[in-house]
Amino acid sequence: MKETVPKENLLEYSSRYLRKVFTGFSSLIQGMDITIKYFLNPKTVITQQYPENRDTLKMFERFRGPLSMPHDENNENACTACGICEKACPNGSISVLSTKDLSGRKVLGKYVYRISQCAFCGLCVEACPFGAIAMTRDFELTVYDRNELTWVLNKPQNTSDTTQGEC
Amino acid sequence: MSAETLYPLQNGIGNMVRSLFPETAFIINPALGLISVVILVSILAAFLILLERKVVAHFQVRLGPMRVGYHGILQPLADGIKLLFKEILKPKGADSFTFFLAPMLPLTATFLIMVIMPFDHHLQLVDPAGGVLYVLGISGLTVLGILLGGWSSNNKLSLLGAMRSGAQMISFEISLALIMLLIVMLSGTASLRGIVLSQQGLIFDWWIFKLPFLGILSFIMYLVASTAELNRTPFDLAEAESELTAGYHTEYSGMGFAMFFFAEFVNMFISAGLATTFFLGGFHPPLIGISAVDGLLNIIPGFLWFFGKTFFIVFVYMWFRWTFPRVRIDQLMSLEWKMMLPANLLLLILGAVFMVLGWA
Numbered sequence: 001m002k003e004t005v006p007k008e009n010l011l012e013y014s015s016r017y018l019r020k021v022f023t024g025f026s027s028l029i030q031g032m033d034i035t036i037k038y039f040l041n042p043k044t045v046i047t048q049q050y051p052e053n054r055d056t057l058k059m060f061e062r063f064r065g066p067l068s069m070p071h072d073e074n075n076e077n078a079c080t081a082c083g084i085c086e087k088a089c090p091n092g093s094i095s096v097l098s099t100k101d102l103s104g105r106k107v108l109g110k111y112v113y114r115i116s117q118c119a120f121c122g123l124c125v126e127a128c129p130f131g132a133i134a135m136t137r138d139f140e141l142t143v144y145d146r147n148e149l150t151w152v153l154n155k156p157q158n159t160s161d162t163t164q165g166e167c
Numbered sequence: 168m169s170a171e172t173l174y175p176l177q178n179g180i181g182n183m184v185r186s187l188f189p190e191t192a193f194i195i196n197p198a199l200g201l202i203s204v205v206i207l208v209s210i211l212a213a214f215l216i217l218l219e220r221k222v223v224a225h226f227q228v229r230l231g232p233m234r235v236g237y238h239g240i241l242q243p244l245a246d247g248i249k250l251l252f253k254e255i256l257k258p259k260g261a262d263s264f265t266f267f268l269a270p271m272l273p274l275t276a277t278f279l280i281m282v283i284m285p286f287d288h289h290l291q292l293v294d295p296a297g298g299v300l301y302v303l304g305i306s307g308l309t310v311l312g313i314l315l316g317g318w319s320s321n322n323k324l325s326l327l328g329a330m331r332s333g334a335q336m337i338s339f340e341i342s343l344a345l346i347m348l349l350i351v352m353l354s355g356t357a358s359l360r361g362i363v364l365s366q367q368g369l370i371f372d373w374w375i376f377k378l379p380f381l382g383i384l385s386f387i388m389y390l391v392a393s394t395a396e397l398n399r400t401p402f403d404l405a406e407a408e409s410e411l412t413a414g415y416h417t418e419y420s421g422m423g424f425a426m427f428f429f430a431e432f433v434n435m436f437i438s439a440g441l442a443t444t445f446f447l448g449g450f451h452p453p454l455i456g457i458s459a460v461d462g463l464l465n466i467i468p469g470f471l472w473f474f475g476k477t478f479f480i481v482f483v484y485m486w487f488r489w490t491f492p493r494v495r496i497d498q499l500m501s502l503e504w505k506m507m508l509p510a511n512l513l514l515l516i517l518g519a520v521f522m523v524l525g526w527a
Contacts, residue, residue: 032490039222049230
């Protein structure tokens with residue numbers, strides 16, 4: 001004989017009904033508890049009143065703004081012009097134009113960064129083996145001319161002008 | 168009862184008009200009443216829209232409108248001006264007459280229900296003996312407006328939204344009517360003022376507390392059913408702002424949309440006001456039986472109590488709306504037909520038993 005699923009009687013049905021109602025209500029009350037806590041604590045508001053708090057606004061640690069090349073007090077950077085960042089960039093927004101110094105070593109001539117093409121993915125910073133580049137937390141990037149969006153990140157050295165790049 | 172003789176359904180302005188113009192007072196008084204209702208509805212709509220935006224923002228860890236006036240106080244004014252200057256578009260092939268008639272019906276319904284709201288002893292325009300029936304009948308006009316709006320838009324998605332909305336509102340109207348019937352049965356009168364007067368006395372004489380468990384249960388069910396009736400989240404399948412584009416009022420712009428929008432918000436107030444009338448003692452202060460406290464509570468005029476309770480329930484509606492996720496249409500229908508309706512009938516029977524036993 002084939003076994004059939006036993007039909008639930010009235011008691012079972014009503015207990016299931018009541019349990020459904022009670023679990024439903026308890027979960028709803030949990031949710032309402034969370035939202036009322038947000039409502040009653042105005043400090044939890046995370047909206048920034050941007051133009052007003054411009055002076056005190058602190059950008060978050062993980063915010064990825066435009067690329068920069070940190071320079072130490074001797075105006076020297078850690079870049080060796082190896083070009084790994086250029087290869088890592090998916091958009092081609094970095095061009096490392098290297099040159100040779102007096103002793104024939106390959107050194108950085110111009111570090112060209114086109115912010116108009118940058119996707120702020122941060123792959124260049126991850127790829128750099130020397131920690132020569134970093135992402136800033138600057139976000140006001142509006143300019144009037146497109147040409148202003150191509151930056152040279154390394155500051156010119158005080159030594160002889162060997163900045164003639166070879167493309 | 169002494170309340171009827173102490174506070175007759177008249178007021179100073181009405182009596183003054185009657186004494187000054189005894190011939191035409193029967194025209195002037197209703198006209199004054201209707202004008203005051205129009206003003207009340209427009210102020211309430213603006214206020215509720217602002218309230219919703221601010222309350223919602225804080226539920227969602229935001230700030231809401233902050234630019235127009237102090238903390239965005241003038242925002243509804245700016246919205247109103249924007250809607251006034253918007254072009255009124257009509258889709259190709261839409262039925263002009265019904266298309267422009269549809270937004271007026273829900274707004275008319277809100278005006279008509281506002282007329283019998285018992286704000287205070289003196290603040291009620293008319294008090295028909297069958298007030299509850301009147302409320303149920305008029306709220307059907309809202310469904311009609313929504314269905315007409317969806318139908319005349321000549322847009323299949325609008326029509327689908329309107330159909331879903333209509334099905335939902337008609338289903339939940341049954342639950343709402345049964346809960347109202349329970350209160351009518353207990354208080355022995357169908358006039359809204361009579362229902363409020365039947366809850367006179369201490370806070371424990373309100374219908375929500377007077378019946379053991381029954382009152383609070385039916386109050387919760389009223390809240391659920393009226394949320395569905397108002398087409399608000401978690402039952403806003405017809406609009407579903409985040410998924411569909413607005414449902415039945417997709418094709419409306421400018422003032423047509425504004426009318427639907429106003430009606431929606433004022434209906435929320437009306438629904439909360441009815442909950443106050445049925446369960447929370449209307450304009451009665453929450454007396455607790457200690458004469459010193461009760462004296463203080465009695466000083467506050469009744470309409471402030473009414474508005475306070477009503478806005479508390481409005482706040483609860485907003486709390487619901489911005490906490491709960493939306494239900495599916497089959498869940499909605501099974502909630503009404505499989506859970507709420509049997510529970511309502513059971514409550515009705517229990518209420519009758521309580522009445523026969525004399526506990527209520």
